[in-house]
Amino acid sequence: MDPDDALLPISALQHLIFCRRQCALIHLEGQWAENRLTAEGRVLHRRVHEGPSETRGGVRLARRVPLRSLRLGLFGVADLVEMHPPPGQQAGAWREVALNATGSPSPTFTGWRMVPVESKRGRAKRSDCDRIQLCAQALCLEEMLAVVVEEGAIFYGKPKRREAVIFDAGLRRVTEAAARELHALVTSGRTPPPETGPKCRSCSLRQTCLPEASADAKAWLSREVSVAFQEGGSA
Numbered sequence: 001m002d003p004d005d006a007l008l009p010i011s012a013l014q015h016l017i018f019c020r021r022q023c024a025l026i027h028l029e030g031q032w033a034e035n036r037l038t039a040e041g042r043v044l045h046r047r048v049h050e051g052p053s054e055t056r057g058g059v060r061l062a063r064r065v066p067l068r069s070l071r072l073g074l075f076g077v078a079d080l081v082e083m084h085p086p087p088g089q090q091a092g093a094w095r096e097v098a099l100n101a102t103g104s105p106s107p108t109f110t111g112w113r114m115v116p117v118e119s120k121r122g123r124a125k126r127s128d129c130d131r132i133q134l135c136a137q138a139l140c141l142e143e144m145l146a147v148v149v150e151e152g153a154i155f156y157g158k159p160k161r162r163e164a165v166i167f168d169a170g171l172r173r174v175t176e177a178a179a180r181e182l183h184a185l186v187t188s189g190r191t192p193p194p195e196t197g198p199k200c201r202s203c204s205l206r207q208t209c210l211p212e213a214s215a216d217a218k219a220w221l222s223r224e225v226s227v228a229f230q231e232g233g234s235a
Contacts, residue, residue, distance in 0.1 A: 008186060010067065010076030010136045013178050016185065017129035022205055023182070024191040031208050059084050065116075067140035072179040078116050078137050086111035109145045116141060116152040123158045128174060130154055131165050135175040138167050 008027065015023035025031040053062045060083035068075045089111070116137045120130060131154070138149035155162045165171075185192075194200075194209055203209065 007068065007070075007073055007075040008182055010074050010133060010140070012182055013074075013136055013175070014129040014133045016178060016182050017127055017132060019195055019199060019203065020185060020192045021194055021209060022203060024185060025205050025208060027186060028189065028191055031205060067137055067144070069136075069140040069143045071143055072136065072139060072176065073183055074136055074140060074179060076137065076140070078141075079119050080117040081141065082115040082117060083109070084113035084115070086113075109147055112145075112147060114138075114141050114145065114147055114149045116149065117155060117162075118152070119155045119157070121157045123156055124154070124163060128171070131171060132175045132178050134165050135167050135171050136179065139172070139175065 012023055012027050015026055053060070055061070062081045062083055063079065065078040065081045066075075067078055116134060118130070118134050118137070124130070134152045134154060138152055141147065141149050150167060152165045152167065153162050154165060200209075
């Protein structure tokens with residue numbers, strides 16, 4: 001079996017943290033719907049990806065970098081990776097990032113400082129979903145290129161501000177745990193019940209998920225069971 005066949009998209013980690021049911025609807029059932037938020041995000045990523053790779057001030061800016069981690073079972077694409085050469089090495093002595101067919105790390109970038117940068121349309125979220133997604137990109141780069149990636153950044157479109165993300169031991173543990181949970185969810189083949197809350201208002205799959213209807217049905221069933229139990233007890 002080709003190991004790549006078992007890989008899951010890095011983007012699924014964000015879906016998982018946001019809502020396990022949404023994650024299952026997308027990655028188990030193949031459901032997808034677009035709303036204003038997802039459309040704006042898609043356009044933003046397209047603009048970032050269409051930009052050319054270039055060198056600025058001795059730093060290589062590589063766009064749409066393919067990513068893969070056989071250890072975590074993840075694959076994806078980095079919007080942008082800032083590639084800082086080691087002291088004394090010219091920026092022109094770089095090579096395009098390419099996935100090694102054997103999955104073994106490449107020594108090409110030993111000593112380089114890699115900074116993955118992810119673009120998001122809105123503002124920073126309360127949850128760690130964006131940071132976990134970015135950390136997963138860093139872990140892929142480490143495995144692919146035999147480097148240590150210490151930090152990255154997220155550019156948020158609303159404030160038009162870049163937020164630094166440090167890949168410390170805690171964030172790495174949470175990211176690896178999320179990857180394991182994602183694989184467990186997909187392997188189970190089961191879509192979790194709705195998790196109703198404020199997040200449902202911004203979910204593009206709301207009409208597919210129908211969280212309110214599911215909650216009403218659950219409440220009705222609970223009442224019916226309670227009534228039946230009471231009537232049975234009084235008979």
